[in-house]
Amino acid sequence: MGLAKLLKPEAVKVVNAASSKKRLMQDLGDLVESVYGFQANSVVEALMAREALGPTGVGHGVALxxxxxxxxxxxxxxxxxxxxxxxxxxxxxxxxxxxxALFAPEEAGVEHLKALALVSRTLRDSAICSKLRANPDPATLYTILTEEPSVQAA
Structure with a gap:
C-alpha cells in the first residue's frame, strides 16, 4: 500500500495562518469536509478526543x-x-x-494500523521532510508524498 491509496491530491494543503494546535485541527477538519464530505466539527471533535489520550506529535516537527x-x-x-x-x-x-491526519472507519482494525505505520515510516525520513518543507506547492507536496521509494540494485 502506498500513500496514493490514502491521500487525494486535493487533500494536500499549505496553511499560512495556523496559530495553535486547535487552529491546525480546525484546518484539518475544514480540509476533510471539503474533500471527503464529513462535517468539520465532527472531524475536529474526533481528532481532539484522540489527542486527549496522548499527543500525536511524533517529533522532528511532525504530527500524525x-x-x-x-x-x-x-x-x-x-x-x-x-x-x-x-x-x-x-x-x-x-x-x-x-x-x-488519518481517518479510519469505526470498525477498521489492521488497515488503520498499517496506514499509520506507512505514514510514520514515510515522515521519519528526514530527506522526505526536508523536501516537503522546501516545496510549499500542494501539487509538489502530493508528488513527494506519493512517489514510490527507489529500489537500490544489489
Whole structure:
C-alpha cells in the first residue's frame, strides 16, 4: 500500500495562518469536509478526543493526528504543511509544521494500523521532510508524498 491509496491530491494543503494546535485541527477538519464530505466539527471533535489520550506529535516537527469516523468505508488522509510551526505538545517538545491526519472507519482494525505505520515510516525520513518543507506547492507536496521509494540494485 502506498500513500496514493490514502491521500487525494486535493487533500494536500499549505496553511499560512495556523496559530495553535486547535487552529491546525480546525484546518484539518475544514480540509476533510471539503474533500471527503464529513462535517468539520465532527472531524475536529474526533481528532481532539484522540489527542486527549496522548499527543500525536511524533517529533522532528511532525504530527500524525488520527481518528475513527462513522460512515467511512476506507482509511483516508489529509496533509497540511504549515508556514510557521505551532506548539503541539510533541514528544520532543519541538513545534510542528508537518501534519498528516488519518481517518479510519469505526470498525477498521489492521488497515488503520498499517496506514499509520506507512505514514510514520514515510515522515521519519528526514530527506522526505526536508523536501516537503522546501516545496510549499500542494501539487509538489502530493508528488513527494506519493512517489514510490527507489529500489537500490544489489
Amino acid at each position: 493526528p488520527h481518528a475513527r469516523l462513522d460512515g467511512l468505508d476506507a482509511v483516508v488522509g489529509a496533509f497540511i504543511l504549515l508556514d510557521r510551526p505551532v506548539d503541539f505538545a510533541s514528544v520532543d517538545r519541538q513545534p510542528v509544521d508537518i501534519a498528516f
